[in-house]
Amino acid sequence: MATTIDGAATPAIEAPRSPQRRPVRTKARTNFELYAWLFMRVSGILLVFLVLGHLFIMNILDGGVQRIGFGFVAGRWASPFWRTWDLLMLVLAELHGTNGLRTVINDYAERPQTRFWLKMLLYVSAFLVISLGSLVIFTFDPNIS
């Protein structure tokens, strides 16, 4: 058994070293970054229409910002179309921006604690902005005094 083809004894082979210890992976590998990347492109294309349309209506059409007031908002939000438009724009823009800032924090904040707390602040603010914004769109009352 311990012979080579020509019948000579094989030199002793030392026991292999124990396998190198790898850092224990605490989190399961997911495709989160791929989906985040894809979301930026898909939401971005939708936001081109939603946001540029919004800016055109609010800032340029019929005298622009000068005509905006409570009555103007009440008139627009009487229509489910504009409420849907604004809700979709709010959620997509906030998520798109949050993911963008997450990338910026990951790029520039170096200390683990700084990264963690900046991202916590970001996620809490995103949650508050989406909650408050949707609450206002869903519960808008044109007869409020």
Add this chain to the structure above:
Amino acid sequence: MPKAPAGTLYRGREGMWSWVAHRITGVLIFFFLFAHVLDTALVRVSPSSYDTVIATYKNPVVNLLEVGLVAAVLFHALNGIRIVLIDFWASGPRFQRQMLYTEIVLWVILVVPGTFYMLKHTVETLFGSAS
């Protein structure tokens, strides 16, 4: 300076500077969005508080800032389309530079009349006889 490795268009020249501008405009727009959701939320408080805060948007100085905001959003939107084309169109990376110059031309074509209409009222109020 080390030479840029093959296969990236994000180091140096147009590829990098458009990336820088995309990042800066993106962060600016994000912070404006935060303020804008808060000011719009005042419609749920009272018509007068909403109208009071909206009056700041009609101030000449803030009006000028709005032009800057629209210009930033427009750049971010056009450059975003360019990024999508670079990532998904097979010839996108090859034409990224030409697409950037096309984008800048489009941006100027849209920003010039946009600025005119956005500042029309402010200029007329400050220097003319409009209400």
